[in-house]
Amino acid sequence: MNTTEGRVPTSPASPGGARVRIFDTTLRDGEQSPGCSMSPQQKLVMARALDELGVDVIETGFPASSQSDREAAAMIAKELRRPTLCVLSRCLPTDIEASVRALEGAANPRLHLFLSTSPLHREHKLRMSKQQVLDSIAASVAQARALVDDVEFSAEDGIRTERDFLAEACAAAIVNGAGTINVPDTLGYTTPQEIRALFEFLIGTVPGARGVIFSAHCHNDLGMAVANSLAAIEGGARQVECTVNGIGERAGNCAMEELVMALKVRNAWFEADTGIDTQRLLPASQLLTRLIGMPVQRNKAIVGANAFAHESGIHQHGMLRHRGTYEIMRPEDVGWPDSQMVLGRHSGRAAVAHRLRALGYALEDEQLDRVFADFKALCEQQRVIDDGDLEALMHGTDAYEGGRGQGFRLASMTVSDRGQRASAQVELSDPDGKRVSESALGDGPVDALFAALASATGVNLTLESYQVHSVGIGADARGEANLSVRCDDDDGRAYEGTTYEGRGTSRDIIEASALAWLDIANRVLRARRHADADMVAA
Helix, strand or coil, X not given: CCCCCCCCCXXXXXXXXXXXXXXXXXXXXXXXXXXXXXXXXXXXXXXXXXXXXCCCEEXXXXXXXXXXXXXXXXXXXXXXXXXXXXXXXXXXXXXXXXXXXXXXXXXXXXXXXXXXXXXXXXXXXXXXXXXXXXXXXXXXXXXXXXXXXCEEEEEECHHHXXXXXXXXXXXXXXXXXXXXXXXXXXXXXXXXXXXXXXXXXXXXXXCCHHHCEEEEEEECCCCCHHHHHHHXXXXXXXXXXXXXXXXXXCCXXXXXXXXXXXXXXXXXXXXXXXXXXXXXXXHHHHHHHHHHCCCCCCCCCCCCCCCCEECCHHHHHHHHHCHHHCCCCCHHHHCXXXXXXXXXXXXXXXXXXXXXXXXXXXXXXXXXXXXXXXXHHHHCCCCCECHXXXXXXXXXXXXXXXXXXXXXXXXXXXXXXXXXXXXXXXXXXXXXXXXXXXXXXXCCXXXXXXXXXXXXXXXXXXXEEEEEEEECCHHHXXXXXXXXXXXXXXXXXXXXXXXXXXXXEECCHHHHHHHHHHHHHHHHHHHHHHHHHHHHHC
């Protein structure tokens, strides 16, 4: 077997075949995702993060499409000086002129032209012949090149274009001054083998191909955007167009964080890498989530909450012996503080013992057996066991009610959403059995409810994510609320800024939300009590 098969070939366009440029289109193609639009100021904030990441090219928008895109492109051009700043334009003289104006003041401007080339698009979208398409490419690239030194041309739906005609289109762009040729898989239709062969064909046959950069832009309709982008690199592509969190039209684009880490982890195979500061991948992902309000699925590679989390007892035991048994990269390399040993119903005795030792408890086997039995019983009541729960088990707390531990309990609540603002009134039973009542206003029923609970318990939480869904079917179905919050207490305690997750179930989703919030609040209060006790002991 030829062990070099599939390695990145050396290309005069990128000496040594080692450097792959990252072209980020989060602010353009990514923003086209339904519900992901950003204001010019939000785009500027995200552009700064992309600059810090080390992105080579930032596509800031499509100026001819909206005033907002023009404003964003101009704002970013005035501030960012290191990366190449790019805007998208159709092959129309007026679009090209508008795009050039949006690039005014940019230190490293690029104009990105596109035109469809596939038979389907030529017939039904453009209603143009092959020759008309070639003439438009030639005239548009020449016009753009006379105004901007750096021009990129994209053959929209290039993957479904006849090979020979695609080669003609690329040649027309190159001869008229394009320095980058992008071959998009606009519909996410291709396969790794197919796109690799296509890039090899184009680079090997198109006149002037060795003097330009070939780029891949893959969509994820069949779930292969990252794999196809890696295959394009194997075929000679030296630029990949991608987005943070893989956002984009329909099923999205190639996810930058996944592509970058694939090249880093498998560098010995691909013999290629990027200039990305990988430790900033997670912060960039989380920033985008906050800006557009689109959460990342927990099991997403690299930046998902479960990417470096282990609950299975077998996996935890292996990780305690050597992290390489179940991790192929370090969480710190992408921005996570560390791996997570999630204690739940699948966790084993070794993981519980390890966490107890970290909390300062050295147990004999008989003691550990008792605590582990209590731990397993508690797992039947709640999904995740945190340090506060373990502390309660260690101290012999027998006040676990419903598996949540001693703390505030919901006695009653009333929520109204009438008029301009919603209102909520809650009555709680505190840890001493006394009744506490509070009311609050909010922008909606849940906002008002959480504000009233915060007043009643004295715990301030900032909501990171909130999800409700049905558990069960038909008349027996219940509502489940899942919260992810950050504790924002300002008294300097060690748990400040900690992220907590809580769950509540009820036939009423508002009540389920209240129970989830109290689940977290009671854990925060336990952490306070233990912190105070440690301070007194010290």
